[in-house]
Amino acid sequence: MRFIRAMLRNPTTSVGVVLCIVVVLGALLAPWLSPHDPAEQSILDRLQPPGGEFLLGTDTFGRDVLARILWGARISLVIAVTSISAAILIGGSIGMVSGYAGGRFDLLVMQVMDVMLSFPSLILGLIVVALLGPALLNLVIAIALTAIAPFARIARAPVLSLKQRAFVEAGRALGFSHARVLFVHILPNILSEVLVMGSLWMATAVRTEASLSFIGLGVKPPTPTWGGMMRDGFENILDAPWLSIWPGLAILVLVLGLNMVGDGLRDATDPKLAGT
């Protein structure tokens, strides 16, 4: 509770929390908030400017932009949450086991992680989705792959010092297995650090998903995605600039919110870093 209060005392974080809540509520309540079906086409209403019946205008198929933005938020959030959770689970476990084991095994694992880090993340995501095919699960795999190495590094660093501490030695002396020491006794001590990075990486995941969709490697149409909407809008930028502006602002609001929350979490968990 004190942690949440410390976090919310920072005005930037509070704004970030509000921005994220707005997007999450928009996504959850999309069926009730959407004035129209996101896939409903109406050729007579194509490229309507914002206002009137269509608050944010319509696209080239006469679909309501507001409805598509609300439903598109679901895709962005689902992909960001699942891909980063997977990266935390896989990368975090690799980092913890590697740091705990130490020696040559640690050296080898970290070398592999360093090599993965030397790949430009968007290019890696681009190639993985292109090879696997554009689908929701494949996007999750591609984005998770780009985030595994950073989480392995983040989880490993504190384990290196924690494993020297008395409580770990005591656990081993009591006959606890390595797995129990690692996941029951060490894990709670590194969780906050990993989760803080998780929120910052969620912002990166939203950006990456939108970028891949913009390139044409996102979830297939007619499912609405913000990046895909930007792509369609970009093709009509001269006649209908609102098609690019609204989804662009939606992406900005969510990524900015997540970054603000991530910064706040980081400051609240490590007061030394506060305001840096």
Next chain:
Amino acid sequence: MIATVVRRLLAAIPTLLAVLTLVFVIVRIVPGDPAAAILGDRATPAAVAALQAKLGLDQPVWAQYVSFLRQYLSGDFGVSMVTNRPILADVAAVLPHTIDLTLAAMLIGTLIGIPAGVSAALHRNGVIDVAARLLSLIGLSFPVFVSGIFLLLAFALHWRIFPVIGNANLADPLDRLTKLVLPAATLGLVMAAYITRVTRSAMLQVLSEDYIRTARAKGVPWRGVVWRHGLRNAGLPVVTVVGLYVGILIGNSVLTEIVFNRPGLGRIIVGALNQRDYTTLQGLMVIYCFLIVVVNLLTDLAYGVIDPRVKQA
């Protein structure tokens, strides 16, 4: 200095080998047969088998790996399966555009980011600091294709100050420059946001050090303290971030090239993806990774220049 360079170069060799291995694994780990994917659904089994033989995919994996390593280590990046042109020739044709864009973006990023970060640190919690922090957070949150499209809408379509898109004529410096401004601003502003944050936090740490107080006590003018003693010592984390940023810059340049319809490495990679040109994809992945390894090497060497203690270590 030469010994350091040689040592770092030797240390980069295993990384390069590992990067090559990972590229090999990624392209082959994916389910499905590349030959069948390239030829499409209507390909006959004979045509697929012929292409497999041409690509060497009928060989055992270890033999493929050995010939893959031999090919790239001898500097042969292969031939595009679609155009039949050497990949390096395609890359060389667009390289001036990519170099223009990258250098201009780095220039904008450092020219805005370093002074903004230093001023923010000097006016901690003041108006300048709050503005710098907020703007850098917004800058970091903009995916480049969104900021690129917004800049395009404002400066090319609404105010008509810069050309909308374009393949710059390399022989005409003015044309080259005007077509560079918006794409470079798109990439550079995001980079400036990163550099502002890192410079600010590094400067805050350095300015609280004892040697800064000593320099001030000795009567060194404040400007000298900040720029000579402060920034030089804050330089290491800043250089590290600029080095690490190259990976992000590469990804961002792909999106910028698409938005502004500029020729470049990014456009080649997207074209190769659309045409399922595996050899070009593989070649470009290797080129990108080499580039990052080289930048990491240069970053390591820059440490020695900024901080002589690193060179002695």
